[in-house]
Amino acid sequence: MTMASSTVPERAGVATDTVAARRALRNQRIAEALSAWSLAGPALVLLVVLFFLPVFAVFAIALTDWHFGGSTLSFVGFDNFREVFADEGFRASFVNTTVYVAIVVPGTIVLGLAIALLIESGKGFRAFYRAVHFLPFMATLTAMAISWEALLHPTIGLVNQALVTLGLPTANWLRDENTVLPVLAVIGIWQNLGFAMVLFLAGLKSIPQDLYDAADIDGADLWLDRLRTVTLPMLGPVTMFVFIVVSLKAFETFDTVQVLTQGGPGHASEMLLFTLYRESFQYLRTGYGASVAVVFLLIVVALTLIQARAMDKRIHY
Template identity: 40%
Template sequence: MQVTSSGDKLTKNKSRLARRQRWTAYSFIAPNFLGFFIFTLIPVVFSFVLAFMSWDSFSTPKFVGLGNFQKMIHDTTFWISFKNTFLYTIGVVPATLVISLGLAILLNKKLKGVKFFRTAFFFPYVTSLVAIAVVWNMLFHPTMGPINQFLRHFITNPPGWATSSQWALTAIIIVSIWRFMGYYMILYLAGLQSVPQELYEAAEMDGAGKWKQFTNVTLPSLRPTTFFVTIMLVINCFKVFDLVQVMTDGGPGRATNVLVYDIYEEAFVKFNFGYASAIALVLFVIVLGITIIQFMWNQKRV
């Protein structure tokens, strides 16, 4: 009986210790879950509900059903924002993919000073966005900017860049590519360094040149990295806001008015929170649809 009692006591102590360890673990992760619940989950759910409401933050929300979406169909500003976002994505994604991959290949060599160049190309991604916008607006200045001063040696009337409705979106695209390429270069560098060297040696023994090695070894091996980079680029392009806000403020006119900027204006300038939430819901569906298509396409390729 004494042995049994000692065994029961030991079991109870182990059980008490296990409970204490579980509660200690829960106490460490609770702040993260609580923050996610309060600052992310509740606002997202509220935004989804608000998409079917009319609310200006001062009066009581009024249920309007699909009224916000019907308004969206006839809203010229929404379609301009959608077109600008689409053009911005088409301009940024392919160019960033090609340039970041090219930089990664160039800097994936044991050269003197290669660490400096890797840091230099990555630096724009962590630089203050306000500083980036101010410097590039100076570079793009129609009369005193060094870019146009250089272009005047070749053309009479260089672009107006951020001050021109025809060139403002192009200026945003150029700055975005310059800013993003260093970050995705790092991802491609990690992917390149994980490719087994034996594959290149085998291809070289089979008589494959540098281009054949690139198309038959490097690109297939980097397919997971390219898939991830493409998804992240598309998502970042569809949610672009800060660069547009600081550089052009959606202008000139509505030349750089993108979807997230349209959401910002509807919510915090016009106080149409219900309509802004409806646009945000449409943006969510678009990004989700594109991501699912990319997943399906990647699975077929793999």
């Protein structure tokens, strides 16, 4: 009887301790959730206000015939999108942007990696060479575009003067349909080269020397073999990051087109972002410009996802 009576309080005490433990665990989880939301909340609010709401607003405007400054608008559904895909100017700007990206991205990656390898293999003046190659990325592109305009001037530009000195034919680089897009691509490579170089330098410094020693033991003693078997595989994550970032920057090219060519001659150098600007702020066709922006956003997002998925399968982390 004494044992039975003493067991009941013990069970009651265990039940009370279990309830208290559960309550304490629940309170701890609530405190952790509140702490997490207090840290992530401001960033989430900024993401919603600065990204999702503007995207929703642009898509809503794309379904109307609103003109910038107008007091009225009408719902037109997907008429603007049908006009976009039927517009020869949009198709020309899409093709130009695709060609521009196809030149700038591989050119930036190959030259950036080559310069990074040269600097890393050198013995002195590394900081100087890094600074010199990184300056174009830090400079104001509009000011640099004006400098390029002076260099490429058909009569007094240094480029044509150098070609005349060498006995080579000259060209009106920014007014010729055959040369304007490659010239803009060269300027794009020049601008992004320092960014790619710095990232590749950081990636090269993170490669363990033991891997190169093991490659030497296995017979990969030539620099090309070491590059193929060690350097390039270990730079896979950096290469993917550079590829995606440079692709996005190439798609967003606007400054050089606005300053140097205005999309001309004809539509030979018109890019998607310049088409968006022209329709929205020069022709004041805000609804149509918003539809161009939506199509542009969908193209960039789709290509970025495809690039990331395709490259991620070949990368060793």
